Ligand code: HEC
């Protein structure tokens with residue numbers, strides 16, 4: 001499915017360059033024409049101050065759910081060769097297609113070292129998905145404040161890890177302070193697991209075991225079941241160690 005879209009999009013891109021929907025009739029236009037129409041995306045005056053409330057909310061969601069950590073800030077790519085940039089998808093995919101991809105992912109990768117597009121349907125509300133789609137369709141404009149939390153390394157690994165827990169969006173699935181409780185109705189446990197408490201620390205009793213599951217993920221089923229994403233190739237080793245240092249500060253009993 002993903003491949004078919006990719007091929008279709010590639011075809012469209014070759015035929016039409018970067019022309020906007022409104023100028024599709026000019027597909028055969030020259031390079032000069034292409035350059036003059038690409039900048040503003042589909043939003044009039046697509047700059048920081050003129051976006052709609054939905055687009056602005058989508059930009060914040062894009063940061064909060066860590067889309068930016070895999071797809072790059074404002075979806076510009078460059079994080080991993082396995083994760084596509086999103087600069088063109090808004091022009092190439094419909095609202096329904098984008099919703100489907102965000103809610104259901106694009107198939108969990110069997111290779112634990114490669115990231116896959118996570119299943120978000122249980123975690124991100126329909127309202128938030130609609131905002132994300134509006135943001136993608138607007139060409140991922142710059143929105144004030146929609147930037148990930150900073151990475152601070154000078155205050156010790158637990159502080160760094162706490163910030164990374166927000167930055168990589170772990171908090172959306174595992175809850176504040178790793179307390180869990182996010183529903184995952186069709187999974188065996190009916191919820192996304194806590195990263196705290198006696199059961200967690202009994203099973204994950206070494207740093208290496210925690211690092212391994214963050215890096216390699218754990219696919220427990222297909223959409224709509226939410227699985228643990230593969231973060232290998234996305235989160236560097238030093239940050240994995242910081243995340244573990246933070247997790248080990250959480251409630252053990
Ligand atoms: C853990 C990394 C990761 C995160 C986080 C992530 N994605 Fe993805 N995403 C991917 C990968 C990998 C693909 C390519 C999957 C494929 O083609 O099989 C992808 C594909 C996509 C596509 C389809 C792109 C195309 O060209 O076909 C869209 C749209 C998308 N992601 C949106 C999002 C949004 C919105 C978020 C945040 C809610 C998000 N992604 C979070 C890894 C990620």
Ligand code: HEC
Pocket residue numbers: 118119120123165168169170171172173174184192193194195200204210213214218219220226227228229231243
């Ligand atoms: C899209 C939701 C989602 C996100 C985002 C996510 N996880 Fe997970 N995670 C899961 C699910 C679901 C499982 C359970 C997998 C299983 O049962 O095998 C899991 C399992 C784990 C486990 C093993 C716990 C256990 O009891 O099996 C650890 C540790 C973990 N995640 C850490 C993280 C960290 C750190 C981050 C951020 C870098 C993160 N997760 C981001 C969904 C998520």
